[in-house]
Amino acid sequence: MFFIFGLAHGFMAHGEFxxxxxxxxxSGGGGELFHNARVKAELGSSGMNLERLLRTVxxxxxxxxxxxxxxxxxxxxAANVGDHHGGYGQFFWLRDLARVYQGLYARISLMERLAxxxxxxxxxxxxxxxxxxxxxxALALVRTLAERDWRERAVANILxxxxxxxxxxxxxxxxxxxxxxxxxxxxxATADELAREIDWGHKQNDALSEFAHAVLDSLNHRIxxxxxxPSEARINLLLLPAYFTRLQYWRMWDAGAWEEKLAARxxxxxxxxxxxxxxxxxxRQEKAGFGPExxxxxxxxxxxxxxxxxxLGATAARRVLAALRPRTGARVVSRGLEFLRTHIYxxxxxxxxxxxxxxxTRCEDTAIFHLLWHPPRGLDDETALRxxxxxxxxxxxxxxxxxxxxWFLYGAAEAAKYADALGLSDSVAIPDGLGGYKRAxxxxxxxxxQEHKERTYDKNMENVVRMGGQGLEAQWTMPDAYLTSFxxxxxxxxxEETFLRKAFTMAAL
Numbered sequence: 001m002f003f004i005f006g007l008a009h010g011f012m013a014h015g016e017f018x019x020x021x022x023x024x025x026x027s028g029g030g031g032e033l034f035h036n037a038r039v040k041a042e043l044g045s046s047g048m049n050l051e052r053l054l055r056t057v058x059x060x061x062x063x064x065x066x067x068x069x070x071x072x073x074x075x076x077x078a079a080n081v082g083d084h085h086g087g088y089g090q091f092f093w094l095r096d097l098a099r100v101y102q103g104l105y106a107r108i109s110l111m112e113r114l115a116x117x118x119x120x121x122x123x124x125x126x127x128x129x130x131x132x133x134x135x136x137x138a139l140a141l142v143r144t145l146a147e148r149d150w151r152e153r154a155v156a157n158i159l160x161x162x163x164x165x166x167x168x169x170x171x172x173x174x175x176x177x178x179x180x181x182x183x184x185x186x187x188x189a190t191a192d193e194l195a196r197e198i199d200w201g202h203k204q205n206d207a208l209s210e211f212a213h214a215v216l217d218s219l220n221h222r223i224x225x226x227x228x229x230p231s232e233a234r235i236n237l238l239l240l241p242a243y244f245t246r247l248q249y250w251r252m253w254d255a256g257a258w259e260e261k262l263a264a265r266x267x268x269x270x271x272x273x274x275x276x277x278x279x280x281x282x283x284r285q286e287k288a289g290f291g292p293e294x295x296x297x298x299x300x301x302x303x304x305x306x307x308x309x310x311x312l313g314a315t316a317a318r319r320v321l322a323a324l325r326p327r328t329g330a331r332v333v334s335r336g337l338e339f340l341r342t343h344i345y346x347x348x349x350x351x352x353x354x355x356x357x358x359x360x361t362r363c364e365d366t367a368i369f370h371l372l373w374h375p376p377r378g379l380d381d382e383t384a385l386r387x388x389x390x391x392x393x394x395x396x397x398x399x400x401x402x403x404x405x406x407w408f409l410y411g412a413a414e415a416a417k418y419a420d421a422l423g424l425s426d427s428v429a430i431p432d433g434l435g436g437y438k439r440a441x442x443x444x445x446x447x448x449x450q451e452h453k454e455r456t457y458d459k460n461m462e463n464v465v466r467m468g469g470q471g472l473e474a475q476w477t478m479p480d481a482y483l484t485s486f487x488x489x490x491x492x493x494x495x496e497e498t499f500l501r502k503a504f505t506m507a508a509l
Contacts, residue, residue: 054114054117054118057110057114058114058118058121061114061126066107066110068100068103068104068107068133070100070104070133070136070137071136071184072136073136073140073183073184073186074136074137074138074139074140074143075092075097075140075180075183075184076092076096076097076100076137076140077089077090077091077092077180078091078092078093078096087196090179090180090181090196091177091178091179091180091197092177092178092180092183093176093177093178093207094144094176094177094178094207094208094210094211095176095204095206095207095210095211095257097137097140097141097144097211097214098141098207098210098211098213098214099210099214100137101134101137101138101141101214101217101218102214102217102373104130104133104134104137105134105217105218105221105223107130107133107134108127108130108131108134111123111126111127111130112127115127131223134218134221134223135223135224138214138215138218138223138224138228139224139228140183141211141214141215141218142215142218142224142228142229142230142233143183144178144183144211145211145212145215145233145236145237146230146232146233146236147232147236148232149175150174150236150239151232151235151236151239151311151312153172153173153174153175154174154236154239154240154242154243155239155312155313155316156172157172157173157174157243157246157247158239158242158243158246158316158319158320159315159316159319161246161247161248164203164247164252169203170200170201170202170203171198171199171202173202173203173247174202174208174243175197175198175200175202176200176202176204176207176208176211177197177200177202178197179193179194179196179197181193201255201259203252203253203254203255203262204254204255204256204257204259204268205244205249205252205254205268205269205271205272206254206256206257206265206267206268206271206272206367206370208240208272209268209271209272209274209275209374210271210370210373210374212237212240212275212279213271213274213275213278213373213374215229215233215237216278216282216293216296219292219293219296220291220292220293222292225292226292226295226296226299229296231303231304231307234299234300234304235304235307235308235311235312237279237300238279238300238304238305238308238320238324239320240275240279241276241279241280241320241323241324241329241332242319242320242322242323242324244272244275244276244332245323245328245332246319246323249268249269249272249336250269250273250332250335250336250338250339251264251339252264253265253355254268256268256352256353256367257367257370258367258402261355262355263353263354263355263362264339264353264354264355265352265353265367266339266340266343266344266350266351266352266353266367266368266371267352267365267367267368267370267371269336269339269340270336270340270368270370270371270375270376270379271370271371271374272336273333273336273337273340273376273378274371274374274375274376274377274379275374276329276332276333276336277333277376277377278374280324280326280329280330280333282294282296282297282300283297283300283301283324284326285297285298285301305321308320308321333376333378336376337376337378340376340378340379341378344368344379344383344386344387345386346363348361348363349363349364349390350363350364350365350368350386350387350390350391351363352364352365352367352368352403353365362403363404364390364391364393364394364403364404365391365402365403366391366394366400366401366402366403366476366478366479367402367403368387368391369387369391369400369478369479369482369483370482371384371387372384372387372388372482372483372485372486373482373485381490381494384486388483388486391479396475397475398475398477399475399476399477399478399479399480400475400476400477400478400479401473401474401475401476402473402474402476403473404473405473406473406474483502484503487499487500487502487503488503491503
C-alpha cells in the first residue's frame, strides 16, 4: 500500500521529468535496485526515465501488485494468516486501516495518470474498482469511529486521566487493535473476543492521530460525502482534543509506531499536535472556503456541538468544550510544538524516544518520518529537511533501518539463514578478532547458520552483533513513500528542480 501511495505522488513530478535524460538510480553499491526479479529481467538496468517507469508500473499492475483484497465490509486484516503468527489475520489495526485507505486512494491517482499516459489501454474498470475499494475502507474508518466503545473509553479517560497509569493502563485507553469478525459480521463482540482485543499495548497515540487524519482526508478526497459521517462519529471525533489534553499527550508515554516499550516519542507527540491543529482550526473555520472538510466542520459547529451535553452528560461535555476553546487549544498545541523543537534539534542530532529506564535515549528513528505525512504547522520545510537529512544515516541498499541495533527479524541471524538464496555473502560483516570487522566468507556464513540452528535466538542485538556484525538491521521501504510524497509536494510548492529529481528517484525505487 505504501508503495502505491509513494508512486502515485511521484507521478506529480514525472510528467515534467519526461524530457530529461535517463536517470540512473544509485543505491548501496550502485546501479538500479529492483526488489522483484521478474521486473528486473524484463526491464534490464540501463537507467530509468518516465517511459521505463511507466512500463514498470504497467508490469506490476498486470502481476497484481496493486490488487489489495478489500471485502465489502471494508475492514482489512493485518495479515492473511488466520489465527497463526499471533492471530494477526483476526485483527485490524487503526494505523494499518488508515494507511490502506491512503494507498487505495493513491491507486486511483496512479491509474488515472496511467490512463492519461496510455490512451490505448482501458483503465476505466480499474479506476472504478480502486474508487469502490477506497470508499469501502473509508466507510470502515467511520464505522470504527462511531462505535459506542470509542465514546465510553474516551469519556472515561477525560473524566479520570489517571486511568492509563499502572500495569493495566493499556486496557483502559482507546483501542488501536480490533477483532475483525464483529465488525465484518456487524454484531457485538463476544466476551472471549473482547478479552483478546484488550490484551494489547493500546497506548499508541500516533495510530489514533493517523486514523482521524484519514477520516478527514476521505472527505477532502471526495471519497466520502459529509453525509456519510453520522452524528455518533462526529461526536466521537470531537472527543479527541479533550482526550489528548486531559492525558497530557505532550508528556505521555506510549508504545509508538513500532509497538514497543512505553516512552515519550517524538513521532507520536508530533502527530497528535498536527491533529489538534487540524481539528481546532476546522472548528474555528479558519480556512474560508467551500471544500468538504470546511462544510463538515461547519455542520459540526452548528449541529454536533449542541448534542454534546445530552450525549455525554454535563461534566464530560464541559471538559470537551473546554478543550475546544481557542486559548486552551493554542496552549496545548504550543506544548506539543515545544517538545518537537527540543527533540528534533537535540544534541544527539534527532531524538525519537526518551524513557525512564536510566533516561535512555533513542536518537535517529524512522518513526519520525511519519510526521511528513501530516506535519504540524510548526514544522516548517527547513525542519522537515533536517529530519530527512538526519535520518539518512539509517539508509541502506534496500531501504531504511528503523533505528540502530533494531533486533526485529533477528538481524544478522536471519540474514545468514537466507544468505545463499539472497546472495548476501558480500554484504555480511563479522568481527575480525582485532577489534574491527571483515567481510564474511562462505565458510563464516555456514558456521553462523549452524549456530543459529542449534540455539533459540533471543531478541538481543548484542548477540546479533556478536554472531554477524554491525549494520545488519532489517531494512524497510516504507520511508520511500513518505519521501516521494514529501519531495513532490515541496516541488509543487517551491518549483525547485532538486526536489523534482528526488521525488522521481524515490518513486522509481
